[in-house]
Amino acid sequence: MSDATSADWGDGFTARRALAKSISAIEAGGPEALEIEQRALQQPAAAHVLGITGPPGAGKSSLISALLPHALDHYGAVAILAVDPSSSLTGGALLGDRVRMDYRHFDQKVFFRSMASRGYQGGIAAATRASVNVLDAAGWPLVIIETLGIGQVELDVMELADRVAVVLNPGWGDSFQANKAGLTEQGDAFVLNKADRPGLENAKILLEQSLQCLPAATPPRVFTTIATDDEGIPELWQSLADLMQEAPKIRQSRRRCEAVREGAKTQLLRDFEAFLASPEAARSESAAPEGAADLLQRFYREQN
Amino acid sequence: MIGVRQFNVKGSDVVKPKRILMAKTGLDGHWRGPTIVARALRDAGFEVIMIGMATTAEIVAAAIDEDVDLVGLNIGGHIDVALRAVDAVQSAAPDMPIFAGGTIPPHACKQLEAKGLEVFPPGSMLTDIVDSANRLTGLSTAQ
Numbered sequence: 001m002s003d004a005t006s007a008d009w010g011d012g013f014t015a016r017r018a019l020a021k022s023i024s025a026i027e028a029g030g031p032e033a034l035e036i037e038q039r040a041l042q043q044p045a046a047a048h049v050l051g052i053t054g055p056p057g058a059g060k061s062s063l064i065s066a067l068l069p070h071a072l073d074h075y076g077a078v079a080i081l082a083v084d085p086s087s088s089l090t091g092g093a094l095l096g097d098r099v100r101m102d103y104r105h106f107d108q109k110v111f112f113r114s115m116a117s118r119g120y121q122g123g124i125a126a127a128t129r130a131s132v133n134v135l136d137a138a139g140w141p142l143v144i145i146e147t148l149g150i151g152q153v154e155l156d157v158m159e160l161a162d163r164v165a166v167v168l169n170p171g172w173g174d175s176f177q178a179n180k181a182g183l184t185e186q187g188d189a190f191v192l193n194k195a196d197r198p199g200l201e202n203a204k205i206l207l208e209q210s211l212q213c214l215p216a217a218t219p220p221r222v223f224t225t226i227a228t229d230d231e232g233i234p235e236l237w238q239s240l241a242d243l244m245q246e247a248p249k250i251r252q253s254r255r256r257c258e259a260v261r262e263g264a265k266t267q268l269l270r271d272f273e274a275f276l277a278s279p280e281a282a283r284s285e286s287a288a289p290e291g292a293a294d295l296l297q298r299f300y301r302e303q304n
Numbered sequence: 305m306i307g308v309r310q311f312n313v314k315g316s317d318v319v320k321p322k323r324i325l326m327a328k329t330g331l332d333g334h335w336r337g338p339t340i341v342a343r344a345l346r347d348a349g350f351e352v353i354m355i356g357m358a359t360t361a362e363i364v365a366a367a368i369d370e371d372v373d374l375v376g377l378n379i380g381g382h383i384d385v386a387l388r389a390v391d392a393v394q395s396a397a398p399d400m401p402i403f404a405g406g407t408i409p410p411h412a413c414k415q416l417e418a419k420g421l422e423v424f425p426p427g428s429m430l431t432d433i434v435d436s437a438n439r440l441t442g443l444s445t446a447q
Contacts, residue, residue: 094354
């Protein structure tokens with residue numbers, strides 16, 4: 001394991017701070033962000049990535065807090081990326097996921113980073129994927145992504161995580177909600193948290209019926225938990241840990257391929273912009289649509 | 305709304321929002337003060353990370369992991385606990401500014417100010433706190 005996780009709190013702040021600062025650089029975007037992620041990709045992928053998603057107030061943070069001691073027993077160290085929404089009016093954000101954490105389990109083996117969505121629409125932040133790849137390269141064996149409170153379609157975490165648990169509550173919806181596309185289509189495990197609330201049985205039946213219609217040979221399981229009382233948590237963890245062991249490799253390669261593609265795209269754009277500023281591009285000054293085709297042709301000729 | 309400034313958009317350039325940690329030291333239980341201050345800072349375009357009640361070690365760990373530009377301490381209970389938190393943050397991250405607020409008696413304010421903190425005792429204006437955050441994170445140079 002790298003310095004970032006094995007560092008002793010006494011004098012380990014330097015390595016830890018460097019890791020935190022590289023995530024800030026990724027969030028700031030630009031060439032440095034890309035460079036950091038491309039460098040991270042030179043390490044082979046090793047981390048397991050678990051996504052936790054669901055609507056606002058379902059108990060995602062509390063569930064992570066309850067799962068954390070089990071995850072630490074199993075993996076030795078855990079990094080958490082917790083996303084909350086940015087204001088579209090001011091750019092500000094209240095990042096409150098730490099408030100639910102039980103800090104008794106926090107030591108140098110837990111890295112927790114709150115992340116504002118900064119206008120990204122998929123339930124995570126634009127910087128989340130690169131941050132996962134960097135944490136993986138830094139030796140964190142398990143990365144948990146907590147999405148912001150999602151609605152029906154903000155499911156980008158499904159592309160990023162090896163396994164995703166969807167957190168809902170009793171009274172969450174009727175049979176139509178349960179059968180709508182999106183939320184109930186892609187999760188690997190479903191959790192009815194706050195199970196002490198009325199309507200649990202009904203919610204469980206509706207959810208299971210919907211999940212049985214999925215093409216999977218065995219439908220995802222539905223768990224009931226009360227995160228704040230640790231009820232149902234050991235069973236849920238056991239199942240998630242098993243799921244992570246058998247996670248299809250395709251998901252791991254997907255988050256890396258996506259990073260490589262983005263790097264290539266950025267490079268191409270940068271080259272194209274340099275070309276547009278070159279004397280070669282200046283020679284084609286047609287305002288007609290054919291002008292664009294001409295420009296592109298010249299650009300590709302120059303590339304080869 | 306408080307301190308609605310140019311936020312993160314200057315012309316077409318998006319500026320990285322500054323990050324502020326909000327922590328409570330000591331055991332004074334209520335959250336009203338830090339919540340209102342956090343809301344004002346959020347509305348002024350900051351990313352505010354709430355950690356609630358925390359020990360010195362937890363505050364330092366959060367400040368490091370979250371890579372914040374400013375640490376805000378809501379001080380309840382004994383001033384010595386707060387002073388220890390200040391020392392620990394300053395020794396782990398000497399370049400990280402700190403400001404403090406809460407029901408802090410005058411003699412304790414002086415102790416905190418002696419350590420380089422801006423302090424906001426009862427009666428402080430939210431606009432002044434936002435101004436201070438802007439200044440301490442380098443968003444404005446106004447005195």
